Amino acid sequence: MKMTLGLNWKILLVLIALVIVSGSLVYSRYLSLKLGKIEKQRVETWVEAQRTIANASEETNLNLAVKISSENKDIPIIETTAGDSITGNYLNLDTHRVAAGSDYLKSKLAGFKKMHPPIVLTLDQDSSASLKYYYGESRLQQELRYFPVIQLIIVGLFILVLIIIQRVSNKSAQNRLWVGMAKETAHQLGTPLTSLEGWSEILKANYEEQHAENGQNTQPAARRPAGVDQQLGILSEMTTDINRLKLISDRFAKIGSTPKLEPADLARQADKMMNYIKKRAGAGVQFSLQATEPPYMADISGPLMDWVIENLLKNALDAMGGKGQIHITLQKNERQILMDIQDSGKGIAHNQFKKVFNPGFTTKKRGWGLGLALTKRIVEQYHHGSIFVRHSEIGKGTTFRIILPLLS
Structure with missing residues (x-):
């Protein structure tokens, strides 16, 4: 509307x-x-x-x-x-x-x-x-004779200025909304996370205290009661999920504020996130990474750049339906690092290449359509780079390209 x-x-x-x-x-x-x-x-x-x-x-x-x-x-x-x-x-x-x-x-x-x-x-x-x-x-x-032409130019410029002002105003309001939502999300996650972290520490302390009294911690795994390993597994998974939620909260907290940029190797960042997604993908998805000229050093915010790569890899998985190939390629020139993330999914129509980065645009039945919009914001506003759809064919797949300044 x-x-x-x-x-x-x-x-x-x-x-x-x-x-x-x-x-x-x-x-x-x-x-x-x-x-x-x-x-x-x-x-x-x-x-x-x-x-x-x-x-x-x-x-x-x-x-x-x-x-x-x-x-x-x-x-x-x-x-x-x-x-x-x-x-x-x-x-x-x-x-x-x-x-x-x-x-x-x-x-x-x-x-x-x-x-x-x-x-x-x-x-x-x-x-x-x-x-x-x-x-x-x-x-x-x-x-x-030339007066109407001059008037047309003046009216055209006036309309152009109005449109630019309107776009800047809308973008500014949109940015404020995003920042507010992100910070509020981080704030809302903070309280239950602190509570969960506390309960996790209590459970871990109780577990260690009880099993220290019974001497079960010193027993070999084969001789321990069945419930002991199950409790250890539950505590381990709880800790993993809590750490994951803390990472998500930290990412949202960084939206709207100036993140701290530090030198990092993009190849390592990409490899880390590829392995993370690979563990959660099905056996029908093959991953590969090509980086023949390491290191690929750039000033980045590690958590935010991980979010960018994770979003693109998750979109690739969704587009393939559990079967296909995901290939990450890194190359560089004298001034830039080029990262291509290619999938063999369903592809994107050419007239949607720019629309996919618009807030609210999604081809999924579920989702808010904010993933790629946030990705673009992180790459362009916080890392002074660019991201775009390099190539896509319906039924054959899509390649996203990220360009970042090379750290000299």
């Missing part, structure tokens, strides 16, 4: 922009046509002033004609003969470019011919003795 509202908001902005620009185009076109008529009248008046000056006698008052002739300081005009030969008279053009050669005047004349028909000045009764005046657009007319 939230995504739909966000999409509708963006569409509404685009529609508003289109309405504004369309209205500007129509109104600018109207103003341009109106200004074009005014400029044509001004040029015709100017040509009449030239006629008056050309045909004036000694008694003719030329004050008005001279004033009209001198007032045109923005509309460019080129004078030609009846046969369209340039006479050399022009107005409001670049004199430096005219002096540089005749091509400038010719190109301007060609452009003026496309814009407007010429205004003809007949010098006498003989129609062959006439001049033509071709004219272009004033600077105001040119600015008016």
Whole structure:
């Protein structure tokens, strides 16, 4: 629902922009046509002033004609003969470019011919003795023509800024929510963990005390009562699970705070997590690790990087359904370490390569869709690296790539 509202908001902005620009185009076109008529009248008046000056006698008052002739300081005009030969008279053009050669005047004349028909000045009764005046657009007319384009750019930039602000705001709110959830989870786990750890120590102390009195701790395993080994196994499993919960709580506690980064070999981290997952995977899954140029040193937070690798390996297991291959490859160049985690699972559609890292996105029937989102956050924000789907084919498998700065 939230995504739909966000999409509708963006569409509404685009529609508003289109309405504004369309209205500007129509109104600018109207103003341009109106200004074009005014400029044509001004040029015709100017040509009449030239006629008056050309045909004036000694008694003719030329004050008005001279004033009209001198007032045109923005509309460019080129004078030609009846046969369209340039006479050399022009107005409001670049004199430096005219002096540089005749091509400038010719190109301007060609452009003026496309814009407007010429205004003809007949010098006498003989129609062959006439001049033509071709004219272009004033600077105001040119600015008016480009106004809608400029307005479109401004509106587009405004919408872009709004979208960026909205995204930053949403991401900031999302980050605060994640941090709050992570810290609250760590806090909620802390109390029962402390209690469980205490009970475990009490049970261990009672066990040692009771069996020390009975002398059972010194007996060989084959001669101990059956319940003794069972109790030892239960205590061992309890300790393992408590330590696992402590690790999870520690990981959540580190989300939202700046973790301490220390030099570590990524190959060892990957091997450790691969062996951990391997013990919990079925016999139908084969694991392999290729790291031919050890060590692969990087500044990392061990617990958080373990979480990243564990999440990717668990996703690989889920994608394969208990049967297939998982292969981890490490390589490096002068500046980076590249880690590829490849599986032979069901694959990911190409249009979902980026979506898999979005919070809440999941293809599983169960799950919150936060694993890869947290993985991306840990890699990019805390370790200044990147993670992406390098390759995937439906029915053939997926390869995730992690890139981290190489510790020099």
